[in-house]
Amino acid sequence: MDRYIRFSNNNKIHYGLVNGDKVSKLMGEEFQDFEVSGIEYDLSSVKLLAPCSPTKAVCVGLNYKDTILEPGAKWPVEPLLFIKPSTSLLNPGESIIKWPMTEDLAFEAELAIVIGKKAHLVSEDDAHKYIWGYTIANDVTAKDLQKTDGLWARSKSFDTFLPLGPWIASGIDAHNLTITSLVNGQQKQKGNTADLIFGIEYLVSYISHITTLLPGDVILTGTPGGYGSSLDVNDKVEIEISEIGTLTNYCKRSTDTWSLAPRHKSI
Incomplete structure (x- = not known):
């Protein structure tokens, strides 16, 4: 490795x-x-x-067999995708910011695939040739905004909402890795990549048929059951993936001035 x-x-x-x-x-x-x-x-x-500098992070929702569906949700028949911008990237050890627009932060432990070379219209059999390696990701989410918006762009895209690291592990078998999340030392999630609904090679192939993946881009493969736990100010969140290591970050409140004026417009 x-x-x-x-x-x-x-x-x-x-x-x-x-x-x-x-x-x-x-x-x-x-x-x-x-x-x-x-x-x-x-x-x-x-x-x-952060161990790479992606132009985009393509993320997969509802991709673990042990996920308990929320009321009204259905299992996807194709990967459920959304994108986090490069500006949401956060280094290991640094702080996730609880911005004024949200009151309910959540964390999601995820295996991230790191792309090693330009991938466009890649077959599932050839997908492994385009993978640099794997790292740990935390898909931080403003849960209150996710619920009210329906669409996920705002809730997933704030600065600091994509902790990534601490390194890229190359030469490992990522198909049977244990994923654990802890807050202040207390376990919140535990899962295994063997329970992915849409597998690693399939995701690389599928996504490359939608958008060209560039070197350093990442694919977040989804989070195991137990996701959605709240992250409070001063919390320490750790995500551990076997064969890779531990990604540690903290949570703090924004000290920036809230400058967005409320606007109400009749339709």
Whole structure:
């Protein structure tokens, strides 16, 4: 297994390959062009960033067999997709912001597929050739806005609503991984990728027939049962996936001034 990171050192951003407690700096901007530079850092001395810089995160809803459907919901016959913008990305260890527009935050533990090369109209049999590796994602959601809007764009798209990391694990079998989420040390979710309804290769193929996937793009494969638990200010949320590691983030309230004036318009 290889572990790839994206990190900051002396105000410059690099990619690296983790070797024990060391990081080998990589040359190149994309996975297929990486070359080991011969320069090493102590892992503890660098700041971990989200391990890739996606143009988009394509997310899958209702994709675990152990999900308990909400009243009125039905199982999808095709993947239920939505997109998070690149501006929602959050680094490991940093804080999820509870913005003034929402009162009810939720977290969702997810396996994320990281794309390694441009994928368009890819077959399911060839999908593995386009996968760089896997990382951990937290699909943070403003649950109150999700319920009132119907559409999911607003509830899923706020800044900091896509924690990702801590690295990309390449060379692992992602079809039987245990996923666990904890808040302040208390387990909230536990599932296994063996229970995915739409599998990894199928999702890469299916999505590539809708939108071109670019290097560094991520696919969030869905969250196991127990999702929807609230995340409060000062909480610590940890998502663990076997063979990959742990993604840790915190929750804090926005300190920014609320500048959006209310507007009511008759129709």
